[in-house]
Amino acid sequence: MKSVVKQEVLALNGDEAVAFAAKQSDVDVVAAYPITPQTIIVERFSEYVANGEVETEFVCTESEHSALTACLAASVTGARTFTASASAGLALMHEMLFVTSGCRAPVVMAIANRALSAPLNIHGDHSDTMTERDSGWIQIYVENAQEAYDSVIQAFRIAENTDVLLPVIVGLDGFTLSHTLENVHVLSDDAVKRFVGTRKFINVTNHEGKTVPFKLDPNNPTSMGPIALPNYYFEFKRQQEEAMKNALKVIQDVNKEYAAISGRSYGDGLVDAYHVEDAEVAIVCLGSTAGTVKAVVDELRAEGVKAGLLRIRTFRPLPVERIVDTLKNVKAVAVMDRSMSFGGNGGPVFHEVRHALYDAEKHPYIVNYIYGLGGRDTSPMQVRKIYEDLQKILRTKRVETRVQHLGLRE
Amino acid sequence: MRVTAKEKSWKEISPAGVCWKASTQFLTGDWKTYKPVRDLEKCTRCLLCVLFCPDGAIHWKPEKGDIEFDYNFCKGCGICANECPAKAIEMKLE
Numbered sequence: 101m102k103s104v105v106k107q108e109v110l111a112l113n114g115d116e117a118v119a120f121a122a123k124q125s126d127v128d129v130v131a132a133y134p135i136t137p138q139t140i141i142v143e144r145f146s147e148y149v150a151n152g153e154v155e156t157e158f159v160c161t162e163s164e165h166s167a168l169t170a171c172l173a174a175s176v177t178g179a180r181t182f183t184a185s186a187s188a189g190l191a192l193m194h195e196m197l198f199v200t201s202g203c204r205a206p207v208v209m210a211i212a213n214r215a216l217s218a219p220l221n222i223h224g225d226h227s228d229t230m231t232e233r234d235s236g237w238i239q240i241y242v243e244n245a246q247e248a249y250d251s252v253i254q255a256f257r258i259a260e261n262t263d264v265l266l267p268v269i270v271g272l273d274g275f276t277l278s279h280t281l282e283n284v285h286v287l288s289d290d291a292v293k294r295f296v297g298t299r300k301f302i303n304v305t306n307h308e309g310k311t312v313p314f315k316l317d318p319n320n321p322t323s324m325g326p327i328a329l330p331n332y333y334f335e336f337k338r339q340q341e342e343a344m345k346n347a348l349k350v351i352q353d354v355n356k357e358y359a360a361i362s363g364r365s366y367g368d369g370l371v372d373a374y375h376v377e378d379a380e381v382a383i384v385c386l387g388s389t390a391g392t393v394k395a396v397v398d399e400l401r402a403e404g405v406k407a408g409l410l411r412i413r414t415f416r417p418l419p420v421e422r423i424v425d426t427l428k429n430v431k432a433v434a435v436m437d438r439s440m441s442f443g444g445n446g447g448p449v450f451h452e453v454r455h456a457l458y459d460a461e462k463h464p465y466i467v468n469y470i471y472g473l474g475g476r477d478t479s480p481m482q483v484r485k486i487y488e489d490l491q492k493i494l495r496t497k498r499v500e501t502r503v504q505h506l507g508l509r510e
Numbered sequence: 511m512r513v514t515a516k517e518k519s520w521k522e523i524s525p526a527g528v529c530w531k532a533s534t535q536f537l538t539g540d541w542k543t544y545k546p547v548r549d550l551e552k553c554t555r556c557l558l559c560v561l562f563c564p565d566g567a568i569h570w571k572p573e574k575g576d577i578e579f580d581y582n583f584c585k586g587c588g589i590c591a592n593e594c595p596a597k598a599i600e601m602k603l604e
């Protein structure tokens with residue numbers, strides 16, 4: 101695809117790419133608390149503020165719970181708001197994640213995905229965001245620093261769309277992406293500013309029966325989120341679910357529109373399929389691991405093996421129809437999970453993909469590999485082993501072990 | 511709380527729990543089981559109860575030179591009766 105705007109190539113790590121995208125997105129308020137491996141994001145951003153490169157109000161808070169509270173408060177006044185966190189920081193935000201989505205505040209938050217303690221570990225896995233998958237936030241997992249940059253810009257458009265009005269998490273794998281230098285193509289400040297535009301507001305009826313914009317404004321007073329008793333709480337939750345459904349279309353539209361100016365798109369914005377159309381064996385995964393899997397798919401294809409990959413880019417809302425449709429001709433599927441659901445029947449991504457396929461016409465063999473916990477490296481050889489296991493399942497027509505641990509010392 | 515059919519559907523209400531009624535229209539006084547009743551003889555008009563009431567349900571009426579209970583908002587917590595130095599308030603079962 102040809103890009104229509106001039107772009108520069110910068111050497112940025114994933115965190116810097118995120119900070120750069122936020123800088124260009126005309127953000128009004130950033131409230132944050134540092135935590136590895138996200139720290140570079142807010143560090144860079146605070147430099148932009150100190151240098152006068154942005155007019156953003158930067159709020160240093162005393163904890164992540166306060167950081168998100170400040171972001172929520174700013175967002176409901178109509179400010180474009182951004183923050184970043186990881187691991188224990190995100191866990192400390194847990195309560196406010198629900199308040200933010202419940203108040204329909206379109207906050208964008210980058211998460212440099214990291215393991216949770218104990219034992220203490222600062223390295224990459226998806227335990228932090230998977231724990232928050234039911235908190236009402238849209239979740240986009242990126243494959244590289246370029247996609248981290250592009251996705252943060254897109255996230256504002258998705259979050260602030262008046263059919264959506266939901267907060268968005270952009271997840272990038274800790275260290276693998278957050279701290280690794282890549283060539284990143286960046287748009288001009290103007291092009292990004294035009295793309296993100298300004299926030300638009302729906303109208304609501306306030307307590308005086310007046311129609312007012314949906315934001316906290318002393319001239320048009322309204323209040324949001326104070327209380328809903330058993331006679332109304334359920335209805336508000338149903339609205340959030342509808343917003344998630346609307347987001348499926350909005351994410352695809354934004355992906356297309358962004359492709360038109362940048363020349364870059366990520367599948368349809370929801371899933372990124374690689375050689376799946378005619379694949380017999382396929383891996384489903386999220387995030388940076390897809391890069392390794394694609395390289396192995398190339399090798400296997402050269403050897404005549406019909407291997408494919410389905411990267412789920414948008415995990416919330418889960419693109420169920422796209423997953424089922426993309427995998428419809430695959431005979432054996434391995435789902436890779438970079439977090440554990442202790443005592444569950446496999447990892448969370450496995451639960452969801454296997455559940456989605458229950459209503460499919462044809463059921464592939466499906467197995468689960470837990471991998472990469474606490475930053476454990478996942479090599480091309482290990483990925484190759486997964487494809488070999490899948491081929492063996494097709495030969496023997498038997499699944500020996502449903503859930504396995506990849507790269508674990510037995 | 512009883513859910514009735516005349517209440518609005520999820521498609522009709524503003525998002526995020528935006529209030530469509532002012533707090534003065536939500537009569538929260540129907541929670542109470544005990545009601546504060548004042549003995550006018552014992553009451554010294556010290557106004558401590560006005561300060562202590564967590565719901566602002568006791569009003570000082572300068573034109574009357576007296577206080578007044580607003581039972582539409584009094585939740586019957588009994589704090590006023592407990593704090594009254596003259597023991598002028600009795601909590602009576604409704």
Ligand code: SF4
Pocket residue numbers: 548552553554555556557558559560577593594595596597598599
């Ligand atoms: S605290 Fe007791 S004495 Fe004082 S004004 Fe109230 S009822 Fe009267």
Ligand code: SF4
Pocket residue numbers: 546562563564565566567568579583584585586587588589590591
């Ligand atoms: S019972 Fe409680 S709510 Fe009622 S008037 Fe006394 S202090 Fe106020």
